[in-house]
Amino acid sequence: MSKIILSDAVINWYEKNHRKLPWRSATAEHYNPYYVLVSEFMLQQTVVKTVIPYFNKFVSKFYNIFILADADLDEVLSVWSGLGYYRRAKNLHETSKIICKKYNGIIPKGYDDLTSLPGIGDYTASAIMSIAFNYPSNVVDGNIERIFSRINKIDIPINKAKKKIRLIAKKHVPKSKVSFYVQGLMDIGATICKPKISKCFECPLENFCRVSNRDESINYPIKEKKIIKIRKGIFYCLIKNNNSIMLIKNRNKGLFANMDVLPSFGWEKEKYFEDEKLKNLEGYNLPNKFYYAFTHFKLEVSIVICKNFSKNELTGINKIEFVKFVDLEKKAIPSLIKKILDEVKKCILI
DNA sequence: AATGCGGGGCG
């Protein structure tokens, strides 16, 4: 009797237990590569549950790669609004245009072709090749890193162990059913071998694992923690006719690139306007401050409202636009700004 | 090799 190998255990598990997701098909042979492309961009550093509604909205509006390539960036960003990491939206849009122009709309299957596209790195290229085209590439994401760091009980911090884990993962890649294999590993990582609580008792890989119990597995992979600093920002809501508010088109780099935002200062290096001009505006502070957490810093948000604001008090390099409150949902607004706008709407209605 | 880049959900 031959011993079952890890990849077979994963594939067997996948065929019975995999999650039903909108970019997946019943058979590995019938994957829609465009769906895989879109989903992989959205899934970069973002959990499946968050992505699903955005994916459905995205592909119902941009239902193939040609429609996407022909769309305006602002349109793409407005569908992406709330999902975060907005550079991904621009990169996906750019990538779709290149694929239409250079590859006649056919998503390339080669690693070098894929990684040459904006927003596609080692992981995404490998994932597209394996998931959409069933090619045996070495796909290693956060889930798979976690699984192998537990299976092999890797006792060095994860940022220094990545190379070693890649080598381990590579040895397990099967020759067939790679699509089911990599997605199976990710599903196991997301539903069983989870970061905090792992359900080792129902794990198909228990026999392969050196830390197969919950108390030990929670310590892997080993991570070093970083210090989060606090910044303070003042955001200006400039209201006209009691029904519209001034938004500005953000710069095309850095935080909230190309998004529609409120003028603000105090928390970023780049300035929208001269601080003095904002400070001289007649307005009133909302009494309640709140905190908003980014990955690398925490922001204390203060809000100033200026009513009957006339635009010529401010001049800046950014494109200025007054948007009616009822039209805000069509704009490409990040969640932080949406939260501020919600506070302001409450005050204006009272 | 380290850092910037969102947002939500969960323990």
Place this chain on the structure above:
DNA sequence: CGCCCAGCATT
């Protein structure tokens, strides 16, 4: 409240 997530690009 801290941690984490189907990573990539830049420095």
